[in-house]
Amino acid sequence: xxTTIDPPERRETAADKLRQGRHAISERWHHAxxxxxxxxxxxxIAFFYxxxxxxxxxxxxxxxxxxxxxxxxxxTVSIYVLLAVGLNIVVGFAGLLDLGYFGFFAVGAYxxxxxxxxxxxxxxxxxxxxxxxxxxxxxxxSGVMLGTPTLRLRGDYLALVTLGFAEMIRIxxxxxxxxxxQRGFNQIPHPPGQYADGRPWFGVLDARPYYWLVxxxxxxxxxxxxxxxxxxxxxAWISIREDEDAAQLMGVPxxxxxxxxxxxxxxxxxxxxxxxxxxQNFVNSQNFELLNSIIILAAVIFGGSGNIVGAIVGGGLxxxxxxxxxxxxxxxxxLYEYRFLFFGLVLVVMMIxxxxxxxxxxxxxxxxxxxxxEVIVGE
Amino acid sequence: MSDTEQxxxxxxxxxxxxxETVDKREPLLEVDHVTLRFGGVVALNDVDFTxxxxxxxxxxxxxxxxxxxxFNAMTGIYxxxxxxxxxxxxxxxxKKRHQITRMGMARTFQNIRLFPEMTALENVQVGADAHHKxxxxxxxxxxxxxxxxxxxxxxxxxxxxxxxxxxxxxxxFARNLSYGEQRRLEIARALAxxxxxxCLDEPAAGFNPAEKEELLQLIRQIRDxxxxxxxxxxxxxxxxxxxxxxxxxxFGKKIAExxxxxxxxxxxxxxxxxGVPDDAA
Ligand SMILES: Nc1ncnc2c1ncn2[C@@H]1O[C@H](COP(=O)(O)OP(=O)(O)O)[C@@H](O)[C@H]1O
Ligand SMILES: [Mg+2]
Numbered sequence: 001x002x003t004t005i006d007p008p009e010r011r012e013t014a015a016d017k018l019r020q021g022r023h024a025i026s027e028r029w030h031h032a033x034x035x036x037x038x039x040x041x042x043x044x045i046a047f048f049y050x051x052x053x054x055x056x057x058x059x060x061x062x063x064x065x066x067x068x069x070x071x072x073x074x075x076t077v078s079i080y081v082l083l084a085v086g087l088n089i090v091v092g093f094a095g096l097l098d099l100g101y102f103g104f105f106a107v108g109a110y111x112x113x114x115x116x117x118x119x120x121x122x123x124x125x126x127x128x129x130x131x132x133x134x135x136x137x138x139x140x141x142s143g144v145m146l147g148t149p150t151l152r153l154r155g156d157y158l159a160l161v162t163l164g165f166a167e168m169i170r171i172x173x174x175x176x177x178x179x180x181x182q183r184g185f186n187q188i189p190h191p192p193g194q195y196a197d198g199r200p201w202f203g204v205l206d207a208r209p210y211y212w213l214v215x216x217x218x219x220x221x222x223x224x225x226x227x228x229x230x231x232x233x234x235x236a237w238i239s240i241r242e243d244e245d246a247a248q249l250m251g252v253p254x255x256x257x258x259x260x261x262x263x264x265x266x267x268x269x270x271x272x273x274x275x276x277x278x279x280q281n282f283v284n285s286q287n288f289e290l291l292n293s294i295i296i297l298a299a300v301i302f303g304g305s306g307n308i309v310g311a312i313v314g315g316g317l318x319x320x321x322x323x324x325x326x327x328x329x330x331x332x333x334x335l336y337e338y339r340f341l342f343f344g345l346v347l348v349v350m351m352i353x354x355x356x357x358x359x360x361x362x363x364x365x366x367x368x369x370x371x372x373x374e375v376i377v378g379e
Numbered sequence: 380m381s382d383t384e385q386x387x388x389x390x391x392x393x394x395x396x397x398x399e400t401v402d403k404r405e406p407l408l409e410v411d412h413v414t415l416r417f418g419g420v421v422a423l424n425d426v427d428f429t430x431x432x433x434x435x436x437x438x439x440x441x442x443x444x445x446x447x448x449x450f451n452a453m454t455g456i457y458x459x460x461x462x463x464x465x466x467x468x469x470x471x472x473x474k475k476r477h478q479i480t481r482m483g484m485a486r487t488f489q490n491i492r493l494f495p496e497m498t499a500l501e502n503v504q505v506g507a508d509a510h511h512k513x514x515x516x517x518x519x520x521x522x523x524x525x526x527x528x529x530x531x532x533x534x535x536x537x538x539x540x541x542x543x544x545x546x547x548x549x550x551x552f553a554r555n556l557s558y559g560e561q562r563r564l565e566i567a568r569a570l571a572x573x574x575x576x577x578c579l580d581e582p583a584a585g586f587n588p589a590e591k592e593e594l595l596q597l598i599r600q601i602r603d604x605x606x607x608x609x610x611x612x613x614x615x616x617x618x619x620x621x622x623x624x625x626x627x628x629x630f631g632k633k634i635a636e637x638x639x640x641x642x643x644x645x646x647x648x649x650x651x652x653x654g655v656p657d658d659a660a
Pocket of ligand 1: 417420421422440441442443444445446447448449
């Protein structure tokens, strides 16, 4: 007998039930009339545009963060959502384990810093808007440079190399004279635009305009990513995730599409980095701890990978929860200090109840069996 | 061999199309003295045969004879240690796997390898995409080419699912299909790449006789549409019923080649299969 896959009489696991639950929701959504979907979508978007206004969020009970300016928190959350959407392309769709995604965010932020800040050795002092495109371009290039040698290989190489990449960027940021280490870059210009009375749209005190800008860009990016995933490109990505050998043998140029997944993911991180730099006004080496890469990856796992809505929810919830802990004391313990412990716990629980998590376990299996698969003949 | 009394009409039937294809003798695939070693194991030993356009060639042999390895060498998974493989007169070695597919060679797998978390339709669409040219930019901006190819691919996929008889399962995830449906889906996916040569690796493994008969019917239809078929099969009877010619491998060596009736009566083949019942896949 040849080995067969998934015997149909398999026992139902909790993971299956969860999957079915998710399936039921998406079924409902897909069977709802078009206008219902649009109304819901518009309502959700309107809600998030309204969210950072005090007049609105004061009625939302426990949602606003007690320990931090809620509008600032919402900006951070929106950046994480953007990053999760980008990483989801790489990990969720193409199934490439990228452990150093935050490195691309750093490349984007530092590109803006170096080209716009008066503290920079270059002294170019270019405006923010002009540099955004350069930042995105450079992160894409760094993604391609990193991907070209590594994406040809299978297995865990990519995870290691990306991890190394993020760490390299961080160390460069800490120790290179050019990148200014702890001192960092200040007076990074804000995005352009001003009101009739001369006040800028994007000031220092009010984080709302930045949040709205990021929210708008998230919507555009999601439309773009959706277009890709609902096309030949997305099918190629998923087929690579599901079975890379079979994909190649069905005519998918897998290396090319993996590189595209990597480059698109990097571009989105670059955009996020540029937005972050434009808002913060200040960039230094402390902004780019390795932990951030892990948080985003965890967010994608948490939300359900390979699903754009999942990534948005995951990125948003994870970033929000971390901030939500600020200023909460329990038995004299400041919960914020233990945020990652809690976070790890949540992930462990997730892994127990949804072990196939973000990288479908089939891929895992494929890595071990890989080519030998063809030879395996039972009995 | 214990099956000589079965299906007496088959050899005559199979011989008829062979004569007409043999007349044309236009080579499609040439396996030219191929040797393939895995360390000490010689999986293929100086294997040499030619596949002609329009025929159904059976590749048979006991377990571990090197049949699947032969497919893997043809489709670019392994490089032959010695010898070469030519498809449409062009050398296969050095070509990327997806290029070989685009040249017109498609295959199925002995151990089903679908994309489990994609629907049946999407699985076939991936095959159809083999000849699509929509770029990432065109997909991102939804340029006309995207819409055109998307529509084409979808129609083709629907047609092929209809053809293999599982169009009612179109929107089901591949992992949820029954075993037989998965086998059929693999064939549809391979056909979507517009192959000139379709290689089927034990497509009837695990099938009951009725299902096998349906599959034979399907293979004949595929051939009638102008696709050449290379069929790996364990079940001698199945091979006899559908193939024009047969190549027999044993321990990586070709031990016989010829019309089904000739091969069946070949003492070497009988010896190779001795004690191995037909359906012990
Ligand atoms: N990747 C590999 N590494 C080592 N040995 C292999 C590999 N692939 C096939 N073989 C060996 O080659 C021989 C032929 O195998 P295979 O082509 O799968 O046989 P068949 O398909 O005819 O049953 C077997 O002895 C098998 O163990
Ligand atoms: Mg085999």
